[in-house]
Amino acid sequence: MSRSTGSVGVVIVAAGQGTRLGAAQPKAFVRLAGSTLLEHAVTRALGAADTAHVVVVAPASHLVEAGALVSAHPRSGDVTVVGGGAERTASVAAGLAALRDDVDVVLVHDAARCLAPASLFDRLVEAVREGADAVVPGLPVADTIKVVDATGAVVGTPDRSTLRAVQTPQAFRRSVLVAAHASGADATDDAGLVERVGGRVLVIDGDDLAFKVTTAADLERADRILGP
Numbered sequence: 001m002s003r004s005t006g007s008v009g010v011v012i013v014a015a016g017q018g019t020r021l022g023a024a025q026p027k028a029f030v031r032l033a034g035s036t037l038l039e040h041a042v043t044r045a046l047g048a049a050d051t052a053h054v055v056v057v058a059p060a061s062h063l064v065e066a067g068a069l070v071s072a073h074p075r076s077g078d079v080t081v082v083g084g085g086a087e088r089t090a091s092v093a094a095g096l097a098a099l100r101d102d103v104d105v106v107l108v109h110d111a112a113r114c115l116a117p118a119s120l121f122d123r124l125v126e127a128v129r130e131g132a133d134a135v136v137p138g139l140p141v142a143d144t145i146k147v148v149d150a151t152g153a154v155v156g157t158p159d160r161s162t163l164r165a166v167q168t169p170q171a172f173r174r175s176v177l178v179a180a181h182a183s184g185a186d187a188t189d190d191a192g193l194v195e196r197v198g199g200r201v202l203v204i205d206g207d208d209l210a211f212k213v214t215t216a217a218d219l220e221r222a223d224r225i226l227g228p
Protein backbone atom coordinates (compact mmCIF):
# COMPACT_ATOMS: atom_id res chain seq x y z
CA MET A 1 0.00 0.00 0.00
CA SER A 2 1.39 3.39 -1.01
CA ARG A 3 0.86 6.66 0.86
CA SER A 4 -1.49 9.08 -0.85
CA THR A 5 -0.13 12.60 -1.28
CA GLY A 6 -2.66 14.41 -3.49
CA SER A 7 -5.52 16.71 -2.54
CA VAL A 8 -8.58 15.91 -0.48
CA GLY A 9 -12.06 16.40 -1.95
CA VAL A 10 -15.40 16.11 -0.16
CA VAL A 11 -18.68 15.21 -1.88
CA ILE A 12 -21.63 16.36 0.23
CA VAL A 13 -24.85 14.72 -0.93
CA ALA A 14 -27.81 16.99 -0.25
CA ALA A 15 -30.23 16.04 -3.02
CA GLY A 16 -32.67 13.98 -0.96
CA GLN A 17 -36.20 15.15 -0.22
CA GLY A 18 -36.23 14.35 3.50
CA THR A 19 -39.60 12.62 3.39
CA ARG A 20 -39.28 11.30 6.93
CA LEU A 21 -38.54 14.77 8.28
CA GLY A 22 -41.65 16.09 6.55
CA ALA A 23 -40.43 19.68 6.12
CA ALA A 24 -41.75 22.06 3.47
CA GLN A 25 -38.37 22.06 1.68
CA PRO A 26 -35.69 19.40 1.01
CA LYS A 27 -33.99 18.40 4.28
CA ALA A 28 -30.61 20.01 3.55
CA PHE A 29 -32.34 23.41 3.30
CA VAL A 30 -34.04 23.17 6.70
CA ARG A 31 -32.63 25.63 9.24
CA LEU A 32 -30.88 24.67 12.45
CA ALA A 33 -29.70 27.45 14.81
CA GLY A 34 -29.91 30.00 12.01
CA SER A 35 -28.11 28.06 9.26
CA THR A 36 -29.25 25.31 6.93
CA LEU A 37 -28.13 21.72 7.46
CA LEU A 38 -26.18 22.14 4.22
CA GLU A 39 -24.27 25.18 5.53
CA HIS A 40 -23.41 23.35 8.77
CA ALA A 41 -22.05 20.42 6.76
CA VAL A 42 -20.05 22.60 4.34
CA THR A 43 -18.52 24.63 7.19
CA ARG A 44 -17.32 21.50 8.98
CA ALA A 45 -16.01 19.90 5.78
CA LEU A 46 -14.02 23.03 4.93
CA GLY A 47 -12.83 23.20 8.55
CA ALA A 48 -10.95 19.94 8.14
CA ALA A 49 -7.22 20.44 7.82
CA ASP A 50 -6.69 19.10 4.28
CA THR A 51 -9.95 19.83 2.45
CA ALA A 52 -9.10 21.41 -0.92
CA HIS A 53 -12.40 21.03 -2.80
CA VAL A 54 -16.03 20.45 -1.80
CA VAL A 55 -18.73 19.37 -4.23
CA VAL A 56 -22.30 19.98 -3.02
CA VAL A 57 -24.88 17.77 -4.71
CA ALA A 58 -28.24 19.55 -4.53
CA PRO A 59 -31.74 18.81 -5.80
CA ALA A 60 -32.27 20.17 -9.34
CA SER A 61 -34.99 22.40 -7.89
CA HIS A 62 -32.53 24.01 -5.43
CA LEU A 63 -29.34 24.60 -7.43
CA VAL A 64 -29.67 28.39 -7.26
CA GLU A 65 -30.45 28.34 -3.54
CA ALA A 66 -27.51 26.01 -2.85
CA GLY A 67 -25.20 28.28 -4.83
CA ALA A 68 -26.37 31.32 -2.87
CA LEU A 69 -25.82 29.59 0.48
CA VAL A 70 -22.34 28.45 -0.52
CA SER A 71 -21.37 31.89 -1.86
CA ALA A 72 -21.58 33.29 1.68
CA HIS A 73 -18.69 31.10 2.83
CA PRO A 74 -15.21 32.73 2.81
CA ARG A 75 -13.90 29.71 0.85
CA SER A 76 -16.77 29.60 -1.65
CA GLY A 77 -14.19 29.44 -4.47
CA ASP A 78 -13.36 25.93 -3.32
CA VAL A 79 -16.98 24.75 -3.54
CA THR A 80 -18.80 23.48 -6.65
CA VAL A 81 -22.57 22.87 -6.78
CA VAL A 82 -24.04 20.20 -9.07
CA GLY A 83 -27.43 18.52 -9.43
CA GLY A 84 -28.19 15.13 -7.90
CA GLY A 85 -30.04 12.00 -8.98
CA ALA A 86 -33.11 10.07 -7.94
CA GLU A 87 -31.12 7.78 -5.62
CA ARG A 88 -28.30 8.58 -3.22
CA THR A 89 -25.84 6.49 -5.28
CA ALA A 90 -26.59 8.57 -8.38
CA SER A 91 -26.07 11.76 -6.38
CA VAL A 92 -22.68 10.55 -5.17
CA ALA A 93 -21.71 9.63 -8.75
CA ALA A 94 -22.63 13.15 -9.93
CA GLY A 95 -20.46 14.62 -7.17
CA LEU A 96 -17.54 12.35 -7.95
CA ALA A 97 -17.62 13.42 -11.60
CA ALA A 98 -17.30 17.08 -10.57
CA LEU A 99 -14.22 16.72 -8.34
CA ARG A 100 -11.06 18.52 -9.38
CA ASP A 101 -8.53 16.38 -11.25
CA ASP A 102 -5.88 16.74 -8.52
CA VAL A 103 -8.10 15.18 -5.83
CA ASP A 104 -6.97 11.67 -4.91
CA VAL A 105 -8.62 11.21 -1.51
CA VAL A 106 -12.41 11.51 -1.54
CA LEU A 107 -14.75 11.78 1.42
CA VAL A 108 -18.44 11.18 0.77
CA HIS A 109 -20.68 12.84 3.32
CA ASP A 110 -24.42 13.15 3.99
CA ALA A 111 -25.61 16.75 4.45
CA ALA A 112 -28.06 15.08 6.83
CA ARG A 113 -25.11 14.30 9.17
CA CYS A 114 -24.56 18.03 9.42
CA LEU A 115 -22.82 18.11 12.83
CA ALA A 116 -20.06 15.61 11.98
CA PRO A 117 -16.98 17.50 13.23
CA ALA A 118 -13.91 18.49 11.23
CA SER A 119 -11.81 16.26 13.51
CA LEU A 120 -13.66 13.19 12.15
CA PHE A 121 -12.77 14.21 8.57
CA ASP A 122 -9.14 14.61 9.70
CA ARG A 123 -8.98 11.12 11.27
CA LEU A 124 -10.43 9.51 8.14
CA VAL A 125 -8.03 11.33 5.80
CA GLU A 126 -5.09 10.26 7.96
CA ALA A 127 -6.17 6.61 7.72
CA VAL A 128 -6.30 6.78 3.91
CA ARG A 129 -2.98 8.63 3.81
CA GLU A 130 -1.53 5.76 5.86
CA GLY A 131 -2.49 3.37 3.07
CA ALA A 132 -6.09 2.19 3.46
CA ASP A 133 -8.29 2.13 0.34
CA ALA A 134 -11.58 2.79 2.16
CA VAL A 135 -12.20 3.97 5.74
CA VAL A 136 -15.55 4.54 7.44
CA PRO A 137 -16.57 5.70 10.93
CA GLY A 138 -18.69 3.31 12.99
CA LEU A 139 -20.17 3.11 16.46
CA PRO A 140 -20.89 -0.05 18.49
CA VAL A 141 -24.59 -0.96 18.52
CA ALA A 142 -26.49 -0.82 21.81
CA ASP A 143 -29.37 -3.12 20.87
CA THR A 144 -29.31 -6.85 20.20
CA ILE A 145 -29.80 -7.29 16.44
CA LYS A 146 -31.98 -10.06 14.94
CA VAL A 147 -31.88 -11.24 11.33
CA VAL A 148 -35.43 -12.06 10.18
CA ASP A 149 -37.00 -13.69 7.14
CA ALA A 150 -39.96 -12.37 5.11
CA THR A 151 -42.42 -13.73 7.68
CA GLY A 152 -40.68 -11.99 10.56
CA ALA A 153 -39.25 -15.23 11.93
CA VAL A 154 -35.80 -14.84 13.43
CA VAL A 155 -33.12 -16.65 11.46
CA GLY A 156 -30.12 -15.44 13.40
CA THR A 157 -28.64 -13.26 16.15
CA PRO A 158 -25.23 -11.92 15.13
CA ASP A 159 -22.57 -11.50 17.79
CA ARG A 160 -23.11 -7.86 18.78
CA SER A 161 -19.43 -7.26 19.44
CA THR A 162 -18.78 -7.64 15.70
CA LEU A 163 -21.38 -5.04 14.64
CA ARG A 164 -20.91 -1.33 13.92
CA ALA A 165 -23.46 1.32 12.96
CA VAL A 166 -21.76 3.11 10.10
CA GLN A 167 -21.78 6.88 9.58
CA THR A 168 -20.44 9.41 7.11
CA PRO A 169 -18.08 10.94 6.05
CA GLN A 170 -16.64 7.83 4.39
CA ALA A 171 -13.13 8.18 2.95
CA PHE A 172 -11.67 6.51 -0.12
CA ARG A 173 -8.73 6.49 -2.43
CA ARG A 174 -10.40 8.13 -5.45
CA SER A 175 -9.58 5.37 -7.93
CA VAL A 176 -11.14 2.77 -5.63
CA LEU A 177 -14.41 4.66 -5.24
CA VAL A 178 -14.65 5.49 -8.96
CA ALA A 179 -14.17 1.80 -9.84
CA ALA A 180 -16.80 0.75 -7.30
CA HIS A 181 -19.33 3.18 -8.76
CA ALA A 182 -18.49 2.11 -12.32
CA SER A 183 -19.32 -1.50 -11.41
CA GLY A 184 -23.04 -0.73 -11.34
CA ALA A 185 -23.39 -2.51 -7.98
CA ASP A 186 -26.04 -1.40 -5.53
CA ALA A 187 -25.55 -0.64 -1.83
CA THR A 188 -26.91 1.71 0.83
CA ASP A 189 -23.52 3.32 1.38
CA ASP A 190 -20.35 3.86 -0.64
CA ALA A 191 -18.32 1.44 1.47
CA GLY A 192 -20.89 -1.19 0.50
CA LEU A 193 -20.12 -0.59 -3.17
CA VAL A 194 -16.41 -1.07 -2.50
CA GLU A 195 -17.18 -4.29 -0.59
CA ARG A 196 -19.26 -5.58 -3.53
CA VAL A 197 -16.26 -5.30 -5.86
CA GLY A 198 -14.00 -7.08 -3.38
CA GLY A 199 -12.39 -4.04 -1.79
CA ARG A 200 -11.18 -3.91 1.81
CA VAL A 201 -12.95 -1.42 4.07
CA LEU A 202 -11.59 -0.36 7.45
CA VAL A 203 -13.89 0.87 10.24
CA ILE A 204 -12.50 3.42 12.70
CA ASP A 205 -14.22 4.93 15.75
CA GLY A 206 -17.20 7.06 14.77
CA ASP A 207 -18.41 10.22 16.46
CA ASP A 208 -21.70 10.75 18.33
CA LEU A 209 -22.04 14.10 16.56
CA ALA A 210 -22.16 12.40 13.16
CA PHE A 211 -25.73 11.15 13.71
CA LYS A 212 -28.13 11.47 10.79
CA VAL A 213 -30.98 13.97 10.94
CA THR A 214 -33.79 11.76 9.67
CA THR A 215 -36.85 12.67 11.76
CA ALA A 216 -38.12 15.72 13.64
CA ALA A 217 -36.74 14.22 16.86
CA ASP A 218 -33.24 14.15 15.30
CA LEU A 219 -33.58 17.80 14.33
CA GLU A 220 -34.54 18.65 17.93
CA ARG A 221 -31.49 16.70 19.16
CA ALA A 222 -29.24 18.70 16.83
CA ASP A 223 -30.86 21.94 17.99
CA ARG A 224 -30.22 21.04 21.64
CA ILE A 225 -26.57 20.24 20.89
CA LEU A 226 -26.01 23.64 19.24
CA GLY A 227 -27.68 25.32 22.24
CA PRO A 228 -29.32 28.72 22.58
Ligand SMILES: Nc1ccn([C@@H]2O[C@H](COP(=O)(O)OP(=O)(O)OP(=O)(O)O)[C@@H](O)[C@H]2O)c(=O)n1
Pocket (backbone or CB within 6 Å): 013, 014, 015, 016, 017, 018, 019, 020, 021, 027, 028, 057, 084, 085, 086, 087, 088, 089, 091, 092, 109, 110, 111, 112, 113, 212, 213, 214
Ligand atom coordinates in the same frame (compact mmCIF):
# COMPACT_ATOMS: atom_id res chain seq x y z
N1 LIG B 1 -31.52 11.01 -4.27
C1 LIG B 1 -30.83 11.32 -3.16
C2 LIG B 1 -31.21 10.77 -1.90
C3 LIG B 1 -30.48 11.13 -0.76
N2 LIG B 1 -29.46 12.01 -0.89
C4 LIG B 1 -28.73 12.44 0.30
O1 LIG B 1 -28.25 11.32 1.01
C5 LIG B 1 -28.15 11.64 2.39
C6 LIG B 1 -28.74 10.50 3.24
O2 LIG B 1 -30.08 10.28 2.85
P1 LIG B 1 -31.31 10.43 3.85
O3 LIG B 1 -30.92 10.99 5.14
O4 LIG B 1 -32.07 9.16 3.80
O5 LIG B 1 -32.10 11.63 3.12
P2 LIG B 1 -33.41 11.61 2.28
O6 LIG B 1 -33.39 10.60 1.20
O7 LIG B 1 -33.55 13.03 1.90
O8 LIG B 1 -34.50 11.22 3.41
P3 LIG B 1 -35.88 10.45 3.28
O9 LIG B 1 -35.53 9.01 3.00
O10 LIG B 1 -36.54 10.66 4.60
O11 LIG B 1 -36.63 11.09 2.11
C7 LIG B 1 -28.89 12.98 2.61
O12 LIG B 1 -27.95 13.99 2.89
C8 LIG B 1 -29.60 13.19 1.30
O13 LIG B 1 -29.74 14.55 0.92
C9 LIG B 1 -29.10 12.53 -2.13
O14 LIG B 1 -28.18 13.33 -2.22
N3 LIG B 1 -29.80 12.15 -3.25
Ligand SMILES: C[C@](O)(CO)[C@H](O)COP(=O)(O)O
Pocket (backbone or CB within 6 Å): 088, 110, 166, 167, 168, 188, 189, 190, 212
Ligand atom coordinates in the same frame (compact mmCIF):
# COMPACT_ATOMS: atom_id res chain seq x y z
C1 LIG C 1 -24.74 6.41 4.01
C2 LIG C 1 -25.43 6.16 5.32
O1 LIG C 1 -25.66 7.37 5.99
C3 LIG C 1 -24.52 5.31 6.19
O2 LIG C 1 -25.16 4.99 7.39
C4 LIG C 1 -26.74 5.45 5.13
O3 LIG C 1 -26.55 4.19 4.55
C5 LIG C 1 -27.73 6.27 4.30
O4 LIG C 1 -28.93 5.56 4.20
P1 LIG C 1 -30.27 6.29 3.71
O5 LIG C 1 -31.30 5.20 3.62
O6 LIG C 1 -29.95 6.91 2.37
O7 LIG C 1 -30.60 7.28 4.77
